[in-house]
Amino acid sequence: MDIEEGGLTVSVPEARDGASEGTGGGVFFNPTQELNRDVTVAVLRAYRDREPRASSYLDAMAASGIRGVRAAAEGYDTTCADVDPDAVELAAENLAANDLDGETVHRDVNALLYENVFDVVDLDPYGTPIPFADAALANARNLVCVTATDTAPLCGAHLNSGIRKYGAVPRNTDYHPEMGLRTLISALVRTAARYDKAARPIVSHVSRHYARTYLELESGAQVADDCIDELGYIDNCEDCLWRDPTHGLIADPVDTCPVCGSDRVLTAGPLWLGPVADPDFARAVRERVTDDMGEAKRARKLLGTVARELDTPTHYDQHRLYKAWGEPAIGMDEFVDRLRGAGYEASRAHYRGTAVKSTASIPEMRDAILGNEGDADGDAD
Numbered sequence: 001m002d003i004e005e006g007g008l009t010v011s012v013p014e015a016r017d018g019a020s021e022g023t024g025g026g027v028f029f030n031p032t033q034e035l036n037r038d039v040t041v042a043v044l045r046a047y048r049d050r051e052p053r054a055s056s057y058l059d060a061m062a063a064s065g066i067r068g069v070r071a072a073a074e075g076y077d078t079t080c081a082d083v084d085p086d087a088v089e090l091a092a093e094n095l096a097a098n099d100l101d102g103e104t105v106h107r108d109v110n111a112l113l114y115e116n117v118f119d120v121v122d123l124d125p126y127g128t129p130i131p132f133a134d135a136a137l138a139n140a141r142n143l144v145c146v147t148a149t150d151t152a153p154l155c156g157a158h159l160n161s162g163i164r165k166y167g168a169v170p171r172n173t174d175y176h177p178e179m180g181l182r183t184l185i186s187a188l189v190r191t192a193a194r195y196d197k198a199a200r201p202i203v204s205h206v207s208r209h210y211a212r213t214y215l216e217l218e219s220g221a222q223v224a225d226d227c228i229d230e231l232g233y234i235d236n237c238e239d240c241l242w243r244d245p246t247h248g249l250i251a252d253p254v255d256t257c258p259v260c261g262s263d264r265v266l267t268a269g270p271l272w273l274g275p276v277a278d279p280d281f282a283r284a285v286r287e288r289v290t291d292d293m294g295e296a297k298r299a300r301k302l303l304g305t306v307a308r309e310l311d312t313p314t315h316y317d318q319h320r321l322y323k324a325w326g327e328p329a330i331g332m333d334e335f336v337d338r339l340r341g342a343g344y345e346a347s348r349a350h351y352r353g354t355a356v357k358s359t360a361s362i363p364e365m366r367d368a369i370l371g372n373e374g375d376a377d378g379d380a381d
């Protein structure tokens with residue numbers, strides 16, 4: 001079956017039995033990842049302005065080669081690799097059908113990465129990227145793009161699996177999509193640090209089915225140490241949703257919530273507590289989204305929110321807060337405006353439509369939003 005994406009025509013396997021993921025012929029294709037791929041193309045465009053020397057791109061898990069084809073169309077010197085010979089054949093056909101140059105390699109990507117240097121490496125595996133993280137972070141020159149689809153281990157819903165894969169203790173909190181992203185980045189930062197490299201996320205985004213992050217690499221023990229300094233732990237009260245991030249790799253968990261006195265406090269970490277995006281770069285990526293992209297509208301909205309997101313390591317779910325306060329919720333923009341009006345920093349966050357970030361604590365938010373009357377003017381949305 002031929003599909004159109006980003007102005008290119010690519011042959012992909014038919015989905016079987018109405019499944020959204022194509023498995024016909026054994027080669028994988030997931031049409032629902034188009035947003036992820038559109039953002040990738042916009043990142044590749046914006047990254048060339050940031051680092052003009054970046055010219056080679058490895059589609060490390062190519063399947064149909066759709067990412068590689070799109071990168072080649074952007075002028076990147078592209079290699080598509082896969083362990084599945086049918087995938088390699090299909091990727092080669094798709095490059096040729098679009099009159100694009102590009103290499104196709106039937107190889108385990110871990111072996112390939114230790115023998116070749118690529119400026120940009122794109123890891124898009126089934127489930128966790130961790131089996132490929134060492135090879136990619138040790139050997140890539142500039143940028144490593146990583147998808148993880150194992151959201152349950154990442155956010156602490158499958159705790160032991162998360163601990164095994166990511167060498168951290170994620171906790172299933174009310175901000176679980178962000179917990180997942182910060183668990184992933186933490187593991188990748190610690191992996192890069194083993195090779196005296198800093199890996200800093202310049203854009204990241206999370207959906208229900210995956211987390212995606214773009215890590216810029218820089219070599220040097222000092223910069224790697226600077227990255228490690230941005231790891232730490234977050235204490236979380238399961239009752240009143242209080243949370244408290246502490247930088248450093250030596251955990252000093254609290255037993256009792258200082259706000260409500262509950263002893264149901266869970267500590268998560270080590271997590272990445274630094275920014276998950278560089279706002280200027282996220283804006284530049286947004287500028288590089290074009291109308292020929294099928295998910296242009298969603299990509300622009302997503303990147304706009306990511307660029308404006310406050311740089312705090314957790315977010316609140318506005319509906320959860322209102323439920324706890326026993327009040328009808330107001331619109332999100334007004335919620336953010338009231339927090340700002342009360343002198344706190346606040347923003348929406350891309351993790352969900354009701355996600356809000358603020359420098360205010362929960363009691364401070366309650367005061368700022370509900371005021372003394374404990375009433376929000378009945379202004380429900």
Ligand SMILES: C[S@@+](CC[C@H](N)C(=O)[O-])C[C@H]1O[C@@H](n2cnc3c(N)ncnc32)[C@H](O)[C@@H]1O
Binds near residue numbers: 062108
């Ligand atoms: C999720 S699919 C990739 C989807 C594709 N990037 C896209 O955007 O449609 C994962 C692919 O990784 C390949 N793969 C798994 N292990 C690999 C390895 N060690 N080296 C290279 N490719 C591998 C699989 O054969 C499969 O084609």
Ligand SMILES: [Zn+2]
Binds near residue numbers: 242260261
């Ligand atoms: Zn509490």
